[in-house]
Amino acid sequence: xxxxxFWNYSNxxxxxKFGVKVEPYESASQTVDTSQTYLDISSYSRDADDDYFxxxxxxxxxxxxxxxxxxxxxxxxxxxxxKHKYKCSLxxxxxNTSVHKDVIEVSFQHPFMLHKQDxxxxxxxxxxxxxxxxxxYSCFEDEELCTAEIHLNQSxxxxxxxxxxxxxxxxxxxxxxRNVCVPQQTPETDKTGLIAALLGGGTIVLFIIMxxxxxxxxxxxxxxxIPEFLRNVITGQSLTSQAEPTAISQMxxxxxxxxxxxxxxxxxxxxxxxxxxxxxxxxxxxMDCEDSEGVGRSSDYDSPKFLQEMSPGDITExxxx
Numbered sequence: 001x002x003x004x005x006f007w008n009y010s011n012x013x014x015x016x017k018f019g020v021k022v023e024p025y026e027s028a029s030q031t032v033d034t035s036q037t038y039l040d041i042s043s044y045s046r047d048a049d050d051d052y053f054x055x056x057x058x059x060x061x062x063x064x065x066x067x068x069x070x071x072x073x074x075x076x077x078x079x080x081x082x083k084h085k086y087k088c089s090l091x092x093x094x095x096n097t098s099v100h101k102d103v104i105e106v107s108f109q110h111p112f113m114l115h116k117q118d119x120x121x122x123x124x125x126x127x128x129x130x131x132x133x134x135x136x137y138s139c140f141e142d143e144e145l146c147t148a149e150i151h152l153n154q155s156x157x158x159x160x161x162x163x164x165x166x167x168x169x170x171x172x173x174x175x176x177x178r179n180v181c182v183p184q185q186t187p188e189t190d191k192t193g194l195i196a197a198l199l200g201g202g203t204i205v206l207f208i209i210m211x212x213x214x215x216x217x218x219x220x221x222x223x224x225x226i227p228e229f230l231r232n233v234i235t236g237q238s239l240t241s242q243a244e245p246t247a248i249s250q251m252x253x254x255x256x257x258x259x260x261x262x263x264x265x266x267x268x269x270x271x272x273x274x275x276x277x278x279x280x281x282x283x284x285x286x287m288d289c290e291d292s293e294g295v296g297r298s299s300d301y302d303s304p305k306f307l308q309e310m311s312p313g314d315i316t317e318x319x320x321x
Contacts, residue, residue, distance in 0.1 A: 001074065001115065003045045003088070006038045007056050016060050021067075025051040025078070048119040048170070051078035074119070076171020090115075092165060092176035093146075104130075104163070104180055106148040111169055112141040119170045126167035126174075158184040 005020065016035070022044040023029035030044050045052050051073040058065040072088050073079055093108040106128065112120040125138045128148045139146035150163065160181040167174040 001042060001045070001048060001088075001090070001117070002040070003042045003072075004038060004040050005054060005056070005070075007068065009037060009058055013060060016058060019057045019059060021055040021057075023053040023055070025053075048074040048117050048172070049077075051075065074170070074172045079171060088172070090167075090169070090172045090174040092167060092174045095165065095176060095178050097163075097178060097180050099180065099182055102152045102154065102157075104150040104152060104161075104182075106150065106163070106165075106178075107145045110139060110141045110143065110146055111167075111174065119172075122170060124167055124169045126165055129164040129166070130161060152182060156182050158182065 007018070009016075009018070017033050018035070018037070018039075019031060019033050020039050020041065021029055021031045022041050024045070024047070026047070027050065032039065032041075032044075041054065051071070053069060053071050055067045055069045057067040071084050073084060074088050074090070090111060093111060093114055095106060095108045097107075098105045110120075110124055112122075112124075121141055123138055123140055124146065125136065126146070126148075127134050127136050128150060129135075130150050135148065135150070137146070137148050152161070160179050163178045163180060165176050165178070
């Protein structure tokens with residue numbers, strides 16, 4: 001603790017000095033001379049559990065004035081309103097404040113963490129007053145920070161408010177004041193319209209993508225897997241078949257008269273020309289059917305010979321039934 005004693009003296013002379021006597025209740029007294037009208041007696045009053053008497057006397061080396069005294073204590077055990085004209089107070093710890101929307105957050109250290117006095121190793125109770133409203137809080141020395149929350153009205157936005165903090169520990173009072181300015185609240189943007197716009201735009205984009213994919217699929221489905229020119233080649237090759245060579249037995253005449261005259265041969269050629277068919281249009285199944293039918297029939301050359309008159313006076317051999 002820091003204890004500083006002040007006093008007044010009218011018309012002090014240059015050689016005048018003041019004698020200060022500090023007399024604790026539980027320990028020996030000490031006297032100090034000074035030419036100032038104040039004295040830091042912290043080193044003579046370190047024990048916060050003790051009760052102290054302080055006497056001040058003025059003297060110039062020959063004469064001495066009457067003494068004046070004061071009694072003070074930090075201990076609730078020694079304090080007596082009738083005996084103690086003044087009661088000492090403890091400096092309130094440094095206060096940190098922050099504003100979040102409509103709430104002021106207050107935080108500070110426990111007094112024991114600052115002064116390291118055993119008398120302060122207990123619960124610290126404190127009251128925060130704002131707008132004539134008081135709220136009681138408490139914290140212990142093992143807590144990292146003592147905190148408080150003050151809820152504000154919307155009318156305080158953009159204004160400064162005063163907070164009064166009063167504490168009590170081991171019967172020792174402590175207090176402080178803080179001014180906190182509340183920033184102007186920025187009106188929150190209505191996000192409903194923004195969300196609706198995003199959903200609508202996303203839906204439109206999705207439909208556009210689906211339409212594009214559908215058109216692309218239709219276009220690709222019309223393209224044949226096998227190109228047109230390859231399809232024609234494959235179709236032509238499948239329809240074209242190689243005709244098997246027909247074995248024709250050689251015919252010989254046994255007479256001097258030709259079997260076939262040029263006129264008949266020409267007539268036969270004419271008939272053959274009229275009856276020529278495109279073998280490329282005959283399928284393999286048709287060829288197989290014809291071959292199977294040929295196997296079932298007997299050849300005309302297996303029939304017995306007979307004489308047949310070709311023209312008057314011409315007779316030739318032939319095969320027939």
